[in-house]
Amino acid sequence: MKLSLAYLASIATVGASRTTCSKGRTAAIATCCVWYDVLDDLQTNLFEGKCGDDAHDALRLSFHDAIGFSRKDQSKCLINVHLDGSLIKFADIELDYAANEGLESIVMAERDLADAHGVSYGDIIQFAAAVSVRNCPGGPRISFMAGRPNATKAAVDGLVPEPFDSANTILARIQDAGLTPEELVNLLASHSIAVQEHVDPYQHTQMSHFRQFQIPPFDLTPGIFDNNFYRDTLLPGFITPGSTLHSGQVLSPFKGEFRLQSDFALSRDLRTAGRWLLLSLDPFLMASSFATSMAKMALLGQNPGILHDCSEIIP
């Protein structure tokens, strides 16, 4: 009986320390409550709870915003901030960059969400990316820290790696942004739930018009966060999914699967091939490594002292 009373007392204490948010949900930190409302809005009005195009775009946006930073050229950044939401705040500038083609819709949608709920653009980008991964079966939970200040300066052009870049160019760029070759490979798990859109724009437009799921993905299961992407990239390629090969595209192993030149190069480069092979064999390591590297990327250049942990809001 003593034990039972102690147990009940401990529950009461824990319960009292949590803040009640909307719809009876609770949070350990009161300022995290707003993210329940953002989550409802995001899932209902944008993602529709699916691992679809908008979810894929949200993940892509997080990379493009985070990578717009250079350590060696400080003129290309402001106060060492990576994922700062500059792609939303300065959309009129950054959406004109070639590498950001196709991000218009998700940028506008996330801007409206952030404005409606009074959260920062850097936070909404990271939050939406973490939620998008959870909508895909097999997707890991990524921690979410809130409280990033809004960007005060646009990123410059030329910082986002392109699919036609060499492994040397991409690895140098990634290192300059503060990530290791191994972390780059970890992050490319995102291609397990991604489709090509602008390497072959004609094919994307045609496929979108007729049947959404036929937009060429980077593996044959773009709705599932699995390690097929790593495995497929290691296979020999002999098929052209569209009418011809485009800049940044190489031959694919399967009809309906699109292979980026950059993925092909990194899967065979001595600096990244070992990690690539390992992840192709171990889906659990792939999922945990992706979550760890995403969390690191989201915090690079940020001041942890002003952020608060709202990870519990991620589904």
Ligand code: CA
């Ligand atoms: Ca997949």
